[in-house]
Every structure is written in structure tokens, then in C-alpha cells.
Amino acid sequence: MTRADKVLIAAVLLCALLGLVTIYRHFFISADQLLPTQATITVAGKVLHTIDLDPVGGNEMMQITGRLGPATVEVAGGRIRMREANCPEQICVKQSWIQAPGSTIVCLPGEIIIHIDGLAPVDAVTR
Amino acid sequence: MFSTRRLVYLSLLLAMATTLHVLEGLFPIPLPFPGVKLGLANIVTLLVLYLYDLRAAMTVAIARVLLGSLLGGTFFAPAFFLGLTGAVISTLIMALLVKKTTCFSPLGISLCGAVSHNLGQLLMASFLLQNQAIFFYLPILLLGAIPTGLVTGYLLQGLLERLKAAGILAELTRN
Missing domain, CATH: 1.20.5 (Single alpha-helices involved in coiled-coils or other helix-helix interfaces)
Incomplete structure (x- = not known):
């Protein structure tokens, strides 16, 4: 060499x-x-809060009032969840954390919707 | 045209190149990167360059890709055009280096052959796909070209030494 x-x-x-x-x-x-993601909390069709989901942010609790009374939404580390709600099935609470754009938590009896803005990421593209 | 003696030797070398080409296709390298292979048939192309000239090497390289694709069932498939472009471009580059420079050993020239083969392949692939994004694959192919180019170059170096020691090299190049 x-x-x-x-x-x-x-x-x-x-x-x-x-x-x-x-x-x-x-x-x-x-x-x-990517741009910081935002979550909107809607109660009975009205936008109640718009929250920045900061990936390095600390814990934040929010008290909101749905149709069945108070509920607690928790924001931490770029994720958001329904911490407590007094609906019968607790589906929204059991869904736990969401963080991907396009994800949604719905509490139907409480008429609460937590939605992360943006389009859901694409799984695959075919041509 | 080639003298009868040279025609016979070139035919034998072409048969060897085709055999290596087909055999290599039967044993893919177990890496998750398609397109990375040893390029054993390139040994013969480079040997012909050392023994004879660009015309002989180009003839062997193109005929080898044609015969190899007929035997492998990829004649006029995309892989055939990729291999053909790669073979033509790498033969041109290697001929330039063998005939016009003195500072490279067979290892370096074989490495240049591997790299230019990859470049030729990607050029043809981007033309066939009408898409330049395929060039993002180049760094991975380049990383693969270093060991494979060096291994084939090393094999050729050993082959040349042994041919010389056995006195066959002089016989092969006699006109």
C-alpha cells in the first residue's frame, strides 16, 4: 500500500x-x-384553554369544570393527560398521557376534549 | 481487432469474470444495506487493465455484465442498468489511474473503482427513478466501498505477484 x-x-x-x-x-x-406543540381544552364546544406543551417544562395542574363537575388536567414534559375526572367510566383518565400531534382525549359525559394541535404524523407514504 | 492469442486469453478472463459475477450474486453479504457487495468480478477488469488496455478491459467489463445478467435473470432489469453504468464508469476511472498515474497500488485503484462504481450506480438510479434523493445513500455505499475495494485490490495484488513469480504474466502479455 x-x-x-x-x-x-x-x-x-x-x-x-x-x-x-x-x-x-x-x-x-x-x-x-418542530414548532412547539399546543394543546386545546374544549368544554361543551367552547375552547377553554390553549396550552404550550413545552418538552422541558415542569408539572402544571389545571382545574376545569365539565358538565359533570370539576376535572384536573395535568401537563408535564410535553405531554398532557386527564388526571382526575368524575365521570362514571373514567375512560379519559385511563387513556393516560398523550403527546403526538393529532392525539385526542375525550371525556364524553363531561363534554371535555383535550386535543393536541397539528396533523398526526404519517406512518407511511405509498405512490 | 485483438490477436487470436489475446482473444483467447480475454475470453478465458471474461469467463472467470462472469463466474465471479454470478457466484457473488448467489452469496449476498449479510448486511442491512442493499448494494454493498465485494465486487469480485472487478478483480478481472482491473487485471485486464494491468495486462492490456482500456479497450480490452471495457469489452470484458460490459460483456461480463451482459452475460452475468443473462445467467442471473436480470437482463434489462433496473439492477442490470445500475451494474452496467457502474462497470463502465469504474473501468474508465481505473484505466485513467492505471495508465496515467504511478502513485497508486492495486489497493488504491481498486478502491477508486469501487467508489466510481457506486457513483455510476447512483447516477443511473437517480435517472431511472427521476429523483436525486437517492444520493443520500452515497455515504453508506462509500463506507462499504472502503473495505470491499481494499479486499479486491489486495486479492489482485496477490494474484499479480503470483502470476509474475510463475512466469505466466509474461506469457499473458506476449503478443
């Missing part, structure tokens, strides 16, 4: 690594830097 060979190997390796880094930044970092 000559000196020129070694330079060549180093050059190809460098090109490959630089390319990988560029692609990584292009596709993966930018996906993490």
Missing part, C-alpha cells in the same frame, strides 16, 4: 462521514426542532 493509497482511503472515509453527518442533521435534528 502506497502513501497515495492511504490518503485516498482517508479522503473517502472523510467524505462518507461528512455525508452521514450532513444527512443526520438534515433529517433527524430538524425533525426534533
Whole structure:
């Protein structure tokens, strides 16, 4: 193996690594830097709150009043959930945390809807 | 045209290249990256370049891809066009390096052949798909080209040394 060979190997390796880094930044970092997501809480058809879901934010409890009385919504680490509600089936509470854009928690008896704004991420594209 | 002696040797080398091409297709490298392969048939192309000239090497390379695709059942399939473009471009680049430079050993020239083969493949793929995004695959192919190019170059180096020691090299190049 000559000196020129070694330079060549180093050059190809460098090109490959630089390319990988560029692609990584292009596709993966930018996906993490999306606009901060927002959640809206709707009670009986009226928007009650719009909350920023800050991924590094601390816990925040919100008391709201639905048709069946008080309920507690908890926001933490970019996620949101119905912590307590006094509806009979507790479906909204059991659904636990949601964080993806497009996800929704519905408390039908309480007429409370928690929706994370934005389109649901695409699973796949076919042509 | 080629002299009868050279025609016979080139035919034998073409048969070897086709065999390597087909055999390699039967044993894919167990990596999750399609398109990364050893390129054993490139040994023969490069050997012909060292023994003879660009015309002989190009003839062997193109005929090898044609015969290999007929045997493998991929004649005129996308993979055939990718292989053909890669073979033509890498033969041109390797010929340039073998004939016009002195600073590279067979390892470096084989590596350049592997890299230019990948570039040719992606050029053809982007033309066939009408999409330039396929070039994002280049860094992965380049990472694969380093070991595979070096291995085939190393094999060729050993082959040249042994042919020389056995006195066959002089016989092969005699006109």
C-alpha cells in the first residue's frame, strides 16, 4: 500500500462521514426542532384553554369544570393527560398521557376534549 | 481487432469474470444495506487493465455484465442498468489511474473503482427513478466501498505477484 493509497482511503472515509453527518442533521435534528406543540381544552364546544406543551417544562395542574363537575388536567414534559375526572367510566383518565400531534382525549359525559394541535404524523407514504 | 492469442486469453478472463459475477450474486453479504457487495468480478477488469488496455478491459467489463445478467435473470432489469453504468464508469476511472498515474497500488485503484462504481450506480438510479434523493445513500455505499475495494485490490495484488513469480504474466502479455 502506497502513501497515495492511504490518503485516498482517508479522503473517502472523510467524505462518507461528512455525508452521514450532513444527512443526520438534515433529517433527524430538524425533525426534533418542530414548532412547539399546543394543546386545546374544549368544554361543551367552547375552547377553554390553549396550552404550550413545552418538552422541558415542569408539572402544571389545571382545574376545569365539565358538565359533570370539576376535572384536573395535568401537563408535564410535553405531554398532557386527564388526571382526575368524575365521570362514571373514567375512560379519559385511563387513556393516560398523550403527546403526538393529532392525539385526542375525550371525556364524553363531561363534554371535555383535550386535543393536541397539528396533523398526526404519517406512518407511511405509498405512490 | 485483438490477436487470436489475446482473444483467447480475454475470453478465458471474461469467463472467470462472469463466474465471479454470478457466484457473488448467489452469496449476498449479510448486511442491512442493499448494494454493498465485494465486487469480485472487478478483480478481472482491473487485471485486464494491468495486462492490456482500456479497450480490452471495457469489452470484458460490459460483456461480463451482459452475460452475468443473462445467467442471473436480470437482463434489462433496473439492477442490470445500475451494474452496467457502474462497470463502465469504474473501468474508465481505473484505466485513467492505471495508465496515467504511478502513485497508486492495486489497493488504491481498486478502491477508486469501487467508489466510481457506486457513483455510476447512483447516477443511473437517480435517472431511472427521476429523483436525486437517492444520493443520500452515497455515504453508506462509500463506507462499504472502503473495505470491499481494499479486499479486491489486495486479492489482485496477490494474484499479480503470483502470476509474475510463475512466469505466466509474461506469457499473458506476449503478443
